[in-house]
Amino acid sequence: MNITYMTTSELSERIKYDPRTIREQLKDSVLFEGVHYIRPFGGRKILYLWERIEEDMLLGVSLNTLTVNM
Structure with a gap:
């Protein structure tokens, strides 16, 4: 993967959001630690996991679409 x-x-x-x-x-x-981002080697630096964020953004769109269409 x-x-x-x-x-x-x-x-x-x-x-397209401000940092x-x-x-x-x-x-x-x-965006939650361990799901959407990690702190490599226990440090202060944060690295975001794009695939997890994209998946959740798309899931939110489809759930909202279903709610509106019902």
Whole structure:
């Protein structure tokens, strides 16, 4: 399985959110450690797991679509 590791800046470019928004509002409320991001070697640096984030974003879209269409 290929995993794409991204910094906060790289993730912000991909999802069109400001890096500060990711750090202050999304991290630990919708993006969770061990699911959407890791801290390699127990350090301070955060690497986001793109495939997990993309999967959850698409899941949210399909759930919202189902709710609206019911």
